[in-house]
Amino acid sequence: MKEVNYILHLNAVFDQFSKDSRLNPSHISLYVALFQLWNSNHFPEEFFVNREEVMQLAKVGSKSTYHRCIKELSHWKYIVYYPSHNPYKGSRFKLFKFGTSTGQVVVHNRTKIETSTGQALVPIYKHIETIKNNKTLKKEKVENPENAPPHGGVREAGGGLKQNPTVPKMDNLKTTKNKNYNEPL
Template identity: 70%
Template sequence: MQDVNYIKHLNAVFNQFSKDSRLNPTHISLYIALFQLWNLNRFLEEFFINRDEVMQLSKIGSKSTYHRCIKELNHWKYIVYFPSHNPYRGSKIKMLKFGTSSGQVVGHNNSQIETSTGQALVPIYKHIQTIKNINSNKQKNFKNSISEDFKNENKQKRACTERSRGIPNMDNLKTTKNKNYNEPL
C-alpha cells in the first residue's frame, strides 16, 4: 500500500490535465475511473482491473476508444498499463503519483494546519458556520412557505365566498403559489 494523499494527488493531476492539450474528456474520465479503483484497492502499488467495469465507470461505450485512451495514458506517463491478453485475468495498472510532497498545508490567512500524515484538515469553525448558514436558510424558507400558504389559503377562501355570492367563475387552474416539484409530497 502506498502513502497517497487523495486530495493532493487529484489537485496535482487536475493541474497537469489543464496543461496537457493532448487530453480529451474521455482520457480524463478514464483516469478518474482508474483512480477510483486504485482508491478502492487501498492505493496498492499495482492492481488488476476489469475492462467492462472500467468502461462502465468511465462511461466509455467503445472498446476501441477504451484501448486507445488507456494506451495513450500509459504513453503520456499518467499510468503504467500492463495488458493481460488473458480473458480470465484482468490487466494490471500502476498509477503514477502526483503531488507527493510530505505533509499538507491547509487553510488561508493565519489558520494553516500542517499534518504529518498528509491528511487534509479543515478547521471546525468552517463546518459550524456552514451548518449555521444551512439552518438559517431553512428557517427563512420555512417562514416564507408558511406566509405563502397563509396568503393562498385566504385567496382560496375569498374565491369560495365570491363563488357563493354568484360572482362569475374564476380560473381555478391558475395559482400564485410557486411549486417546487423536487420536494417529496
C-alpha cells in the same frame, strides 16, 4: 512508500490535465475510473481491473477507444499499463502518485487574480450579480413589509400564520470532527 492523499492527488492530476493539450474527455474519464478503482482497493502499488468494468465506469463504449486511450495514458506517464492478453485475467495497472510532495501544494484558482498587494480580485460578473440581488431584496422589503411573516413562519391564504417546515438555519460546514484526508473515501 508515501501515502496517497485523495484530494491532493486529484487536485494535482487535474492541474496537470489542464496543461496537457493531448488529452480528450475519454482520457480523463478513463483516468478517473482507474483512480476510483485504485481508491477502492486502498491505493496498492499495482492492481488488476476488468476492462468491461473500467469502460462502464468511464462511460466509454468502444473497445478501440479504451485501448487507444489507455495506451496513450501509459505512454504519457499518467499510468503504467500491463495488458494481460487473457480474457479471464484482468490487466494490471500502476498509477503514479500526484500531489504527494512534502512541500506546500500551490492551487491555481483561475477565477481570482492576485495583485502585487496580495488582494484577490473578483470577476465583474460577481459584482453585477450582487447588485442585482441587493436590489431585488430591497424591492421585496419595500413592497410587502406589513404582511411579512415573522422569521420561521409562512402566511396562509386566510392570513393566518403557519410554521415553516424547513429546518432552522444551521451551519452544516462547521464540524468538530477531525478528518484524515490520507484515508480512502
